[in-house]
Amino acid sequence: MSASGFSSRHLAIVGLGLMGGSLALALRQSAETITGVDPSAATREYALARGIVDHATDDLREGVSQADLVILAAPVTLIAEMLRRRIGSYLRSNTLLLDIGSTKQDICDAMANLPVGIHAIGGHPMTGKENSGVTASDGALYQGRPFVLCPTRRTTPAARLRALSMIEALGAVPIEMEAKRHDQVVAAISHLPYLLSSALVATVAKQGETDDAVWQLAAGGFRDMSRLAGQDIKMMSDILSTNTQAVATLLALFRVQLALLEAMLISHDDQHLAESLKPTREARIKWFERYENGVKK
């Protein structure tokens, strides 16, 4: 049992990627037994050999049926599919089911339809790494990072407290909010930036077809602005497809802001351009000072 009071007799983690493997490492001392569920034999073997999990299987039913806590750490569309199709009937009564998918509305809606007696809550830890996969697992991945919790119709007060104590055991910072609000927030700070980064790289690549100098001269500014375009496409298009409405809304709002800057630029209204850039610059600097890496200083 950890200092947070969190414990599990049998923890099951579905999906042993970076996130799932890191959860297993971070909760190693709080769980009597950890079972990992993953379709990849190589991943299962690695996780067993390194002691990341005690048992490993590719069978969802077998993996979760004895668990008192199940964490779904699979891609976001797979999580929703598991919730809709099968997993409710595999679980023991009173099991706590938590997911860590990057969008929450779809998943929390699906959780609401689980059998009565299953406790379920949506989660989204705001953390990650450049490298992915079980080999990148890191027990400190969640430390000091925000961990969003979204209540569902299947979240009892006791289930909520258990999820909070697990987050404490991870060393993460819990932030509770409705699923819809979560999805609007991540559309702004994560999904819109990804689309902008990709459209920027596509624009530069078009120019690069006829002038290699764009690639030669691109430096630190382009490096930062293009990094997100290098993210895993399957993961990102999965995430985007479960947050279409919020992302489309943010794109419309973004176009307004960009058009305002463009109008001042084209009309050579330098004074208003500088004036309107000022609060933006200050907002960025204030955020960076308050929340470096997303955690309040």
Place this chain on the structure above:
Amino acid sequence: MSASGFSSRHLAIVGLGLMGGSLALALRQSAETITGVDPSAATREYALARGIVDHATDDLREGVSQADLVILAAPVTLIAEMLRRRIGSYLRSNTLLLDIGSTKQDICDAMANLPVGIHAIGGHPMTGKENSGVTASDGALYQGRPFVLCPTRRTTPAARLRALSMIEALGAVPIEMEAKRHDQVVAAISHLPYLLSSALVATVAKQGETDDAVWQLAAGGFRDMSRLAGQDIKMMSDILSTNTQAVATLLALFRVQLALLEAMLISHDDQHLAESLKPTREARIKWFERYENGVKK
């Protein structure tokens, strides 16, 4: 005299900011005398006290009249103004005049109208630092970095060779191109990214007015995508105002790329979305492998 064969009896640097101060440090061994011209008494005193320059003045005529090489390292609109108004009449015949402003068409056009006998060439070193000002001066700032040279009507073959040998003395990598092409390239890799970063922060800030969670949850992706929005506004609006046409063109091209992604997103055409993101992701990864920090590996 340095290994490159570059030397100057009297080097004048106009503008002792990060870029000018670093030039002075890097060319210390190649120049018999260095004079710095700067309007700030504190900057001049600092540069003299640290031995960055041998002489310092706020008088442009006095500073440049004995020089055989003059480097203009002032803000880009000031450089154009100096070229149009006064500097040609202050210089000795056969002086080489080089600028390091961030846009080149305006400046190279102004150089074309200098008196015959003055040799002039446009330059743009692709380097920088988070910190600015003479106190951040760094003799290694130009090492290994691309240094663009743009010919003008006042660039003789001998002037070009002298500029190239100076770039070699800095340890930088010369890249020669027409001013117009340079401005199109930096519009794509630098000025468009700045506007996108600013419009993104403005969009998030609007949302942050009613929901502080956007600031709480913003993390590494937003940090990278918002960094440019924190740049100096005077410097950036100066740069943008001298490159309006190229920037407006790139904005139009960017909108096309963003609209293509948006259409696939809204229509839930996940397969085409993933397919169209693929070459973009590959272009970014290929660039990063070939040119980390803008210099070919």
